[in-house]
Amino acid sequence: MSCYAENAPIVVERAEGRELIDVDGRRYLDAISSLWVTTLGHRVPELDQALREQLDRVAHSTLLGNGNRVVVELAEALAARVPVDSPHFLFASDGASAVEQALKLAFQFWTNRGVTGRTRYLAFGDAYHGDTVGSLSLGDGGFGTTVFDPLRFPVLRAPAFSDPACIDRACALVREHAASLAAVVVEPLVQGAAGMRMLPADRFASLGRACREADVLLICDEVATGFGRTGALFASELCGLRPDLMALGKGLAGGYLPISATVASARVYEAFLGPDLSERTFYHGHSFGGNALAAAVALRHLELIDEWDVLANVRARAAELAKLLAERVGPLPVVREIRAQGLMCGIELAPPAAGLRWGRLVTRACVARGVLTRPLGDVIVLMPPLTITAAEIEHIVTTLREAIDEVTGA
């Protein structure tokens, strides 16, 4: 906050389509989907309508021991789409809570089955799973989290995606430590917060196999990759993974409202069945878990993804984005690497010296030209809404090129 005024933050007042409009009437193309949550755009008439109609029914009622029609309908619709066997849903509000729930479910799964010693998790280098203490423990640190190290529980750490042997090493660790592992946690395909670190999809199947063979639960964190970003509805599908547990968030309700979900396979779910209020019960819940307004938007959002063939647009625009970046940005000597999967894209800069903050300067120059993005260190993140047009893709790349030229004095 001590630098807030100097940074001249944009104060948004309203939006139209994929543009945010600030209090001074300036327009910004939302090229980071409001921190990776907005899928179809802002003020989508159909989503607005779903929200209004739900307001006329009920805004929220607790799911603790009760149900709510629209939340049940959402669970049914999601069940047909998630790559999890006979899925069951536990709703929360944020991605970190969904991960936290998955961690606790995996832990208690073994306890409920009378298995002792399954108390650890395997996570990857560079991982990010959220900011609550459990999800922070799974994460590999960074982002100023060192101060919390004394609170973080230790995990078994596989190498980061930047190491081509990371999956093989993770599989070996799973085999070696199976007796002490509750679960493996992975961001399938793309580690977003790590700076859009990626692995080819076909590398992940062996991880799923290793977990199955060693009887270790697999948790896929699709908070960032879920709901179409990678070109499939879920990255796990591209990776050939069918996790035991899955964390969903961000785009679940199109970026309109905070709703997340932990998905559990029938095998996990059934381990919690038992007498009323017994030690098998999962004593966990959040006040707003399964909010009806958010569920109504999420349900309509899922329908629109199909009705508008959003995934086809993602794939077509992703191809254009990759081509334009390769032509106009990739050849610049100040660009180290371009990484892209669907509409998740990171352009890593190669500053000549440390501490130049090129990432921040380039994104600032983009924002000044009306394209809103935000860096991860020296990685410029481009993650536009899934309904982005070819003209807007062209505008983003042109703007990025101008911004890089300005900052690097080219």
Ligand SMILES: Cc1ncc(COP(=O)(O)O)c(C=O)c1O
């Ligand atoms: C893979 C992943 N998991 C979890 C989270 C945490 O989600 P939230 O910020 O909604 O708590 C994020 C956020 O960026 C994420 O990228």
